[in-house]
Amino acid sequence: MARNVGIYTRISRDDEGDSLGVARQRQDCERLTDLRSWQAVKVYEDNDVSAFKRNVVRDEFELMLTDLRAGLIDGVVAYDLDRLARQPRDLERLIEVFDDRPRLEFATVTNDVNLGTPDGRTMARIMVAFANKSSHDASRRIKRKHLELAQQGKDSGGPAPYGWRKDDRSKVDAAAAEVIREAQREVLAGVRIGTIRTRWQEQGFGNPREGTKRMAHHHVEHILTNPRLVGYRTYHGEILHGEDGRPIMGEWEPINTLEEWEAVCSAVAERKQKHPGKALARKYLMSGIARCGLCKTKIRGQINQRWTPESKAAKYTYQCSVVNGGCGKVGRTGEPVDRLIAQLVLEEQRARAAVTAVPAEERWPDESELEQVTQDIAQLVEAERSKQITVATLLQLLPAKERLRDELKLRRARFYKEQKQAEAKGDTANLTVDEFFTLPIERQQEIVLHSLSAVIIHPAGRGKRKFDPSLIEPVWR
Ligand SMILES: [Zn+2]
Structure with a gap:
C-alpha cells in the first residue's frame, strides 16, 4: 500500500x-x-x-x-x-x-x-x-568563497540546466530554448504545468533523470520560471543583488526578456493561489468523493503495485484504508468505478440541460415593462423640472417606480445568468465518456461534483470478482 x-x-x-x-x-x-x-x-x-x-x-x-x-x-x-x-x-x-x-x-x-x-x-x-x-x-570559509564567486556573476559548476548547451553552459541550446518558450506561451494561454509535464515526458524534453522519462512537477515549473532565463544569478534559489540593489547578472546568454519571464512567473503564481496544493493532491477521479459503504470514511485511490501493461490486474484501486481512519474492509478496482460514475453524471447533466436550458437567443420577456417604468421615472423628473408638479408630489410618486425598476433589473440579471449557466452545463452534457476522460482531473472532478455530493462504495463480499455496478451508489445533489 x-x-x-x-x-x-x-x-x-x-x-x-x-x-x-x-x-x-x-x-x-x-x-x-x-x-x-x-x-x-x-x-x-x-x-x-x-x-x-x-x-x-x-x-x-x-x-x-x-x-x-x-x-x-x-x-x-x-x-x-x-x-x-x-x-x-x-x-x-x-x-x-x-x-x-x-x-x-x-x-x-x-x-x-x-x-x-x-x-x-x-x-x-x-x-x-x-x-x-x-x-x-x-567549511564556512570554503562556502564563503562560493558565495563570493556567485556575487561576481560567475556561473556555478555541474551539468548545464535545460535550455543551455551541455558542452558549454554559458551558451543557449537553441532547440531546448524554443521548447521552453513554447511551453511558456502555453502557460500564459492557461495550460497547466501538469499538462506540459506530461507532454515533455512523452517527448523526452526537459532533461529528465538518467534512465527515466519522469519529471517532477516542480522541476518543469522551475525550468519555465528559473531566474537564470533572464540572466539573473541565483544563490540557493534566491536572486542575488549587488550593492546598488540591482540583480547580479550571470555570465551566460539569457533565453527570455524580462517582460516574458515576469509574465510567466506571475501566471504561475496566480494559478498557485487559486489552487493551492491541488497539483500534488489529486490523482484519481474519486479521490475525496468516494466513501466506504461500511464506515463512510473517504476512500482514496491507490496505484496497484502489481500492475504492468501486460497483466490483467487493475491499474489502480479505491481502498478504504486503516491509515486514514477507515475500516480497511472495502475496496474496488478503480477504472470501472470511474467509467460508471462518468456515464451516470454525463447522462444526468444531459437530461437536466434539456429540461432547464433557455434557448440562447431568447430575450428576457419583460424588457418592455422595464422600458415603460424607466420612461415613467424620466417623465416624473421632467415634470418637476418644468414645474408641472411639486417636489413633494415627485417624492411621493418616485420611490414606488424606482423599486419596480430595480426589481425588474434584478430579474433580468437572474434570467441571463441562468441562461449562461445552462449554456455552460450544456457544454459538459454534450461530452462523451471518452472525451470526459481527456479533461484534466480537476475539471473531471468539478463536473462530477456538480451532480454528486459523494459516491458510496458498498462491500462486494468475499471472492466476488466481477464488477457489480449496483454496489456503487451515487449520492445526487
Ligand atoms: Zn471502511
Missing part, C-alpha cells in the same frame, strides 16, 4: 555553496520516496539562509508537525538529520509525534538516522547534541 509521506527540505546557513540547494535535496528525497514505494503528497520547504530572516520560526516545519499529528501525512523524508532538526527542542517535538504514532515512516537520503525506531531516536538525540557543539568554521 502506497503511504503518503511529506518531503522536508531546508537551506541552512551552513549549506552555502555546497550546492545542496532545495531543488537537489527535494530531487534526492523524491527518488528515495519512489524507492520505498511511498507517495510524496506534500513538500515542506524552509529557508533560513536569508540574512533578513535569521532565527526565524520554521513555518513549514511547524506545518509538517501539525500535518503529522493530524494524520495528513504518514511519515517524513528528509535529506539528513541536520536539515530536519538542528535544535534539540525541534527534535524532541518531532520524536513526540513518532512516539504517539508508531507506524509513521521515516527516511533520510544519507541514511544517517531512523526516527522510526527507538534506537534511531536515541542516536538522533546524540547527533543533534554534538552538531550543536561542533564548529563549522573551516
Whole structure:
C-alpha cells in the first residue's frame, strides 16, 4: 500500500555553496520516496539562509508537525538529520509525534538516522547534541568563497540546466530554448504545468533523470520560471543583488526578456493561489468523493503495485484504508468505478440541460415593462423640472417606480445568468465518456461534483470478482 509521506527540505546557513540547494535535496528525497514505494503528497520547504530572516520560526516545519499529528501525512523524508532538526527542542517535538504514532515512516537520503525506531531516536538525540557543539568554521570559509564567486556573476559548476548547451553552459541550446518558450506561451494561454509535464515526458524534453522519462512537477515549473532565463544569478534559489540593489547578472546568454519571464512567473503564481496544493493532491477521479459503504470514511485511490501493461490486474484501486481512519474492509478496482460514475453524471447533466436550458437567443420577456417604468421615472423628473408638479408630489410618486425598476433589473440579471449557466452545463452534457476522460482531473472532478455530493462504495463480499455496478451508489445533489 502506497503511504503518503511529506518531503522536508531546508537551506541552512551552513549549506552555502555546497550546492545542496532545495531543488537537489527535494530531487534526492523524491527518488528515495519512489524507492520505498511511498507517495510524496506534500513538500515542506524552509529557508533560513536569508540574512533578513535569521532565527526565524520554521513555518513549514511547524506545518509538517501539525500535518503529522493530524494524520495528513504518514511519515517524513528528509535529506539528513541536520536539515530536519538542528535544535534539540525541534527534535524532541518531532520524536513526540513518532512516539504517539508508531507506524509513521521515516527516511533520510544519507541514511544517517531512523526516527522510526527507538534506537534511531536515541542516536538522533546524540547527533543533534554534538552538531550543536561542533564548529563549522573551516567549511564556512570554503562556502564563503562560493558565495563570493556567485556575487561576481560567475556561473556555478555541474551539468548545464535545460535550455543551455551541455558542452558549454554559458551558451543557449537553441532547440531546448524554443521548447521552453513554447511551453511558456502555453502557460500564459492557461495550460497547466501538469499538462506540459506530461507532454515533455512523452517527448523526452526537459532533461529528465538518467534512465527515466519522469519529471517532477516542480522541476518543469522551475525550468519555465528559473531566474537564470533572464540572466539573473541565483544563490540557493534566491536572486542575488549587488550593492546598488540591482540583480547580479550571470555570465551566460539569457533565453527570455524580462517582460516574458515576469509574465510567466506571475501566471504561475496566480494559478498557485487559486489552487493551492491541488497539483500534488489529486490523482484519481474519486479521490475525496468516494466513501466506504461500511464506515463512510473517504476512500482514496491507490496505484496497484502489481500492475504492468501486460497483466490483467487493475491499474489502480479505491481502498478504504486503516491509515486514514477507515475500516480497511472495502475496496474496488478503480477504472470501472470511474467509467460508471462518468456515464451516470454525463447522462444526468444531459437530461437536466434539456429540461432547464433557455434557448440562447431568447430575450428576457419583460424588457418592455422595464422600458415603460424607466420612461415613467424620466417623465416624473421632467415634470418637476418644468414645474408641472411639486417636489413633494415627485417624492411621493418616485420611490414606488424606482423599486419596480430595480426589481425588474434584478430579474433580468437572474434570467441571463441562468441562461449562461445552462449554456455552460450544456457544454459538459454534450461530452462523451471518452472525451470526459481527456479533461484534466480537476475539471473531471468539478463536473462530477456538480451532480454528486459523494459516491458510496458498498462491500462486494468475499471472492466476488466481477464488477457489480449496483454496489456503487451515487449520492445526487
Ligand atoms: Zn471502511
